[in-house]
Amino acid sequence: MTQARAFKPEEYYIEQEPYYEPIGKEIELFEAAYQHQLPVLLKGPTGCGKTRFIEYMAWRLKRPLITVSCHDDLTASDLVGRFLIHGGNTVWVDGALARAVRHGAICYLDEIVEARKDTTVVIHPLADDRRVLPMDKLGELLTCPPEFCLALSYNPGYQSVLKELKQSTRQRFVALEFDYPNPDVERKILLAETGISATIADKLVKFAQMTRNLKGNGLDEGASTRLLVHCAILIVAGIEPMIACRSAIAQALTDDTEMLKAIVELSSALF
Numbered sequence: 001m002t003q004a005r006a007f008k009p010e011e012y013y014i015e016q017e018p019y020y021e022p023i024g025k026e027i028e029l030f031e032a033a034y035q036h037q038l039p040v041l042l043k044g045p046t047g048c049g050k051t052r053f054i055e056y057m058a059w060r061l062k063r064p065l066i067t068v069s070c071h072d073d074l075t076a077s078d079l080v081g082r083f084l085i086h087g088g089n090t091v092w093v094d095g096a097l098a099r100a101v102r103h104g105a106i107c108y109l110d111e112i113v114e115a116r117k118d119t120t121v122v123i124h125p126l127a128d129d130r131r132v133l134p135m136d137k138l139g140e141l142l143t144c145p146p147e148f149c150l151a152l153s154y155n156p157g158y159q160s161v162l163k164e165l166k167q168s169t170r171q172r173f174v175a176l177e178f179d180y181p182n183p184d185v186e187r188k189i190l191l192a193e194t195g196i197s198a199t200i201a202d203k204l205v206k207f208a209q210m211t212r213n214l215k216g217n218g219l220d221e222g223a224s225t226r227l228l229v230h231c232a233i234l235i236v237a238g239i240e241p242m243i244a245c246r247s248a249i250a251q252a253l254t255d256d257t258e259m260l261k262a263i264v265e266l267s268s269a270l271f
């Protein structure tokens, strides 16, 4: 049986060191979990550095990184593999997870709660001490090499039963907690990522904190580090800070006119 398209693991290595500012002991924890073949769950709000962290760890551990953005149409076959008709022949094509297992990669399932429940079940035998991927359609049982690592990301802040991770899934993982960096670290990230002035970086960090205080009072989430980076990029490109805050932050956080007005007022107190 042939593969329809050759998969090139070398394309999944991260050559350049990604810029990552640690926010706690997450690097040591991940390394210890990795050395002992424990799967990891990166918990935290959107835009707080989980993806950047996993890229950094893949670079540091010199492993290919295979990322899957989960959504509700993601099927078990997308992860495990499927038969396809190719040039008149039936060929087997590995899914993302099977590729990661075969090549000892880090497989990062981003926003795992977006995937259907029957899809998450395929990761169970991989995430306990069996470390196997049953490929029922192919009649094969893949055993993970020690280099393989399964990492999930999960935002516990949505507070919806539908978006909760099942106990049977979450209890297989070492959880690394992420949150917005403290003000000094967040300022450092803005300077490093965008080259913005320290004065404006400080104001943006303050502005983000004000919006974070509105969580639960009209906002589902406050401004993430990602939004601050976007806003700083616009300012460095010559956009007026107030306009940048409105487009990159306020509009990204809400569609509610009253709330938008309130957030814009907060920014006008700073800029």
Ligand code: ADP
Pocket: 019, 020, 021, 022, 023, 044, 045, 046, 047, 048, 049, 050, 051, 052, 053, 181, 189, 193, 225, 226, 229
């Ligand atoms: P998440 O995966 O948690 O949604 P990302 O990793 O995509 O968030 O982070 C969004 C952006 O914020 C990154 O592209 C980067 O610019 C910045 N960022 C957030 N946290 C950090 C950090 N600790 N070190 C460096 N950059 C960070």
